[in-house]
Amino acid sequence: MLLVEAWQFIVAHPDRFFGALLTHVTLSAAALALATAIALPTGVWLAGTRRAASIAIATANVGRTLPSLAVLALVMPLLGTGFLPSLFALTLLALPPILLNSYTGIRQVEPEIVDAARGMGMTRGEIVRKVELPIATPVIFAGIRTAAVQVVSGAVLAAYIGGGGLGDFITAGIAMMALPQLLVGAIPATLLALGADQLFGRLQRALTPKGL
Amino acid sequence: MIDIIGLVKQFPGTARPAVDHLTLTIADGEVCVLIGPSGCGKTTTMRVINRMIEPDAGTVKVRGRDIFDIDPVSLRRSIGYVIQQVGLFPHWTIAENVATVPRLLGWKPAKIRTRTDELLTLVGMAPEIYRDRVPRELSGGQKQRVGVARALAADPPVMLMDEPFGALDPITRARLQGEFLNILRGLKKTIVFVTHDIDEAIRMGDRIAILKDGALVQYDTPERILAAPADSFVEAFVGADRALKRLSLIPVTSACEPWPGTPPPNTIAAEASLRDALARMLEADVDRLAVVDADERFVGALTLQAIRAHSADAAPVARIQRFP
Amino acid sequence: MKWLLANWDQVLIALGQHLVIASTSIAIAFILSLLIGIWAARYESVFRVALTVTGLLYTIPTLAFLALLIPVVGLGRANAIICMVAFSLMIMIRNVAVGIREVPREVVDAAQGMGMSATQILIRIELPLALPVIVAGLRIATVTVISVAVVAAYVNAGGLGTLIFSGISNDHAPKIWTGALTACALAIVADLSLARLESWLRRRAR
Numbered sequence: 001m002l003l004v005e006a007w008q009f010i011v012a013h014p015d016r017f018f019g020a021l022l023t024h025v026t027l028s029a030a031a032l033a034l035a036t037a038i039a040l041p042t043g044v045w046l047a048g049t050r051r052a053a054s055i056a057i058a059t060a061n062v063g064r065t066l067p068s069l070a071v072l073a074l075v076m077p078l079l080g081t082g083f084l085p086s087l088f089a090l091t092l093l094a095l096p097p098i099l100l101n102s103y104t105g106i107r108q109v110e111p112e113i114v115d116a117a118r119g120m121g122m123t124r125g126e127i128v129r130k131v132e133l134p135i136a137t138p139v140i141f142a143g144i145r146t147a148a149v150q151v152v153s154g155a156v157l158a159a160y161i162g163g164g165g166l167g168d169f170i171t172a173g174i175a176m177m178a179l180p181q182l183l184v185g186a187i188p189a190t191l192l193a194l195g196a197d198q199l200f201g202r203l204q205r206a207l208t209p210k211g212l
Numbered sequence: 213m214i215d216i217i218g219l220v221k222q223f224p225g226t227a228r229p230a231v232d233h234l235t236l237t238i239a240d241g242e243v244c245v246l247i248g249p250s251g252c253g254k255t256t257t258m259r260v261i262n263r264m265i266e267p268d269a270g271t272v273k274v275r276g277r278d279i280f281d282i283d284p285v286s287l288r289r290s291i292g293y294v295i296q297q298v299g300l301f302p303h304w305t306i307a308e309n310v311a312t313v314p315r316l317l318g319w320k321p322a323k324i325r326t327r328t329d330e331l332l333t334l335v336g337m338a339p340e341i342y343r344d345r346v347p348r349e350l351s352g353g354q355k356q357r358v359g360v361a362r363a364l365a366a367d368p369p370v371m372l373m374d375e376p377f378g379a380l381d382p383i384t385r386a387r388l389q390g391e392f393l394n395i396l397r398g399l400k401k402t403i404v405f406v407t408h409d410i411d412e413a414i415r416m417g418d419r420i421a422i423l424k425d426g427a428l429v430q431y432d433t434p435e436r437i438l439a440a441p442a443d444s445f446v447e448a449f450v451g452a453d454r455a456l457k458r459l460s461l462i463p464v465t466s467a468c469e470p471w472p473g474t475p476p477p478n479t480i481a482a483e484a485s486l487r488d489a490l491a492r493m494l495e496a497d498v499d500r501l502a503v504v505d506a507d508e509r510f511v512g513a514l515t516l517q518a519i520r521a522h523s524a525d526a527a528p529v530a531r532i533q534r535f536p
Numbered sequence: 537m538k539w540l541l542a543n544w545d546q547v548l549i550a551l552g553q554h555l556v557i558a559s560t561s562i563a564i565a566f567i568l569s570l571l572i573g574i575w576a577a578r579y580e581s582v583f584r585v586a587l588t589v590t591g592l593l594y595t596i597p598t599l600a601f602l603a604l605l606i607p608v609v610g611l612g613r614a615n616a617i618i619c620m621v622a623f624s625l626m627i628m629i630r631n632v633a634v635g636i637r638e639v640p641r642e643v644v645d646a647a648q649g650m651g652m653s654a655t656q657i658l659i660r661i662e663l664p665l666a667l668p669v670i671v672a673g674l675r676i677a678t679v680t681v682i683s684v685a686v687v688a689a690y691v692n693a694g695g696l697g698t699l700i701f702s703g704i705s706n707d708h709a710p711k712i713w714t715g716a717l718t719a720c721a722l723a724i725v726a727d728l729s730l731a732r733l734e735s736w737l738r739r740r741a742r
Binding site for chain 1 (some may be wrong): 569570592595596597598600601603604605607611627679682683686687690697700701703705707712713715716717719720721724727
Binding site (some may be wrong): 026112114115116117118119120121122123131134135174210211 | 305
């Protein structure tokens with residue numbers, strides 16, 4: 001049975017497997033964290049400006065449509081191969097959904113709520129922290145969740161540009177037509193993606209205020 | 213006391229100023245209603261008072277202090293603010309909503325809690341039931357009650373209310389108007405109340421400021437505006453039935469006369485208005501009514517003649533008790 | 537860019553392959569999602585099951601999905617198409633179902649009251665009114681499929697990815713650039729055109 005062979009492969013090469021798994025998780029987590037750190041505040045800030053759309057939003061909208069592998073490939077001639085170029089590319093991939101959702105999430109807060117908050121004497125900072133962000137949490141988190149899945153998925157492709165990760169087993173498996181190795185890469189990668197989706201789904205529900 | 217002096221505000225891209233050299237003084241503890249057609253500048257004027265809008269020229273002094281010398285955020289924390297769509301924070305419980313300004317001011321939790329319960333009771337919402345609910349679960353009328361409680365939380369001396377009951381159905385609106393007037397009885401607050409509804413203005417206002425095209429047309433008590441409209445615009449604005457509106461402000465007791473002999477067959481309560489009495493007379497096709505008090509005792513009679521005397525334009529209008 | 541001009545025939549072939557597998561997948565997914573989506577619009581339980589299953593499928597990393605299909609269907613276009621259809625289904629089923637459900641009840645009610653049969657209502661009222669939302673789904677699915685098709689080159693499905701992979705193994709930057717940029721351009725063009733279609737439909741529906 002293929003699954004059994006796959007399992008045997010892991011048992012036979014634990015360092016390789018766990019090494020790849022660790023790289024994969026680290027790459028994904030780092031990219032997601034970086035992208036959130038950049039895109040979330042930017043999205044919130046842009047939402048507070050008067051002008052409805054801006055170049056950043058338009059760019060993010062375009063960025064969202066770009067094929068992941070294309071983005072990874074474009075990075076390679078510029079930055080070479082390895083962990084850091086992969087991190088860079090994956091962060092780029094994660095930026096659009098987080099930026100767009102942070103922006104929309106804040107913009108969707110009903111104007112009368114912001115008016116009431118301002119009229120009662122909240123400073124701009126207090127309005128963002130106490131009112132707009134909590135209300136926008138579900139939407140913002142949906143964006144982070146999407147980005148998380150995209151990053152885990154993209155990290156699989158990072159194998160092509162020397163980033164390491166579970167994709168290495170898949171590419172090796174296809175090159176050598178070694179099906180067990182293929183599964184050693186594919187199944188854990190799938191589980192990781194599903195796990196990330198579930199995790200952020202739960203986080204989203206946990207962090208959403210009761211009244212929403 | 214609120215002093216508005218020479219206020220001017222013109223929004224970019226508009227043909228004329230929204231507020232055009234407005235000067236108005238609101239006495240302490242008074243309910244001043246700003247009313248007028250769409251675009252007359254009533255909401256703009258109100259929003260200048262808490263500096264939600266910065267004017268182009270003019271001053272506003274609240275209790276002697278120029279509001280432009282105070283930091284806007286502190287100013288707003290000292291002024292109650294109620295808007296038509298309420299704007300309750302959906303992610304907070306009712307208690308947290310009411311406690312908004314006290315929390316901004318750094319009150320101690322125990323004091324906040326007592327005050328919140330006190331206010332919820334005041335607006336007719338049992339704290340035990342509603343304290344931990346969320347806005348989503350409330351009806352329109354309930355939301356606005358919470359809105360009023362929230363505005364009263366830090367006990368501000370001044371309150372701004374922008375068509376607070378406008379989004380409610382007529383029955384709820386009438387009920388909330390009455391309850392709010394009751395609440396005001398026990399408190400000394402200066403209220404600026406914006407509405408487009410003349411009946412609401414007459415009911416709620418100690419004085420009414422009628423605005424048109426950003427300028428003040430008439431500023432007086434409801435009775436005097438109804439008795440002597442300043443011009444044809446005001447006359448049309450208050451409505452062709454202003455005589456009836458005036459009658460609704462006068463209780464039966466002011467026109468009631470002693471009546472020797474048998475009381476007339478149809479009755480009217482002493483606390484009713486002359487307008488109700490007139491309606492009763494028309495229904496029953498009579499020209500006199502027996503006035504009875506709360507215990508159904510006969511205290512006098514009301515004649516159509518007396519009503520006519522009170523409704524004539526030349527009739528002196530004394531300020532009699534307000535109707536709840 | 538010199539490379540592009542010298543080898544434009546290669547690029548065109550790759551582009552052609554890309555378009556073929558992409559459009560085949562979208563077409564299949566569209567028909568399937570219409571059928572399942574209409575069914576799901578009527579029955580809440582179907583809606584939930586369909587969404588959960590396709591949601592799960594959508595989360596699977598592209599390369600992993602393609603890899604998992606290899607033991608089953610081997611390499612080649614079939615592999616890629618199955619993967620792309622699976623991904624598209626989640627978005628499109630949801631958009632078809634939601635689009636139909638969002639048609640105002642009173643409109644359907646009026647149609648029924650006038651004596652339209654269920655099928656007539658579906659074809660003349662519900663689907664046309666749901667069209668903007670359906671096209672919105674089509675737009676996301678198309679972009680997704682173009683993205684997957686780039687990777688699918690690795691399982692011998694052809695397409696613009698072949699340029700990228702060949703460029704990587706030969707360390708030939710212009711080839712990588714051409715493949716990647718063409719794929720990006722394709723995605724952007726598809727997205728913008730469908731976005732135009734979507735807004736036009738929305739305005740028409742007023």
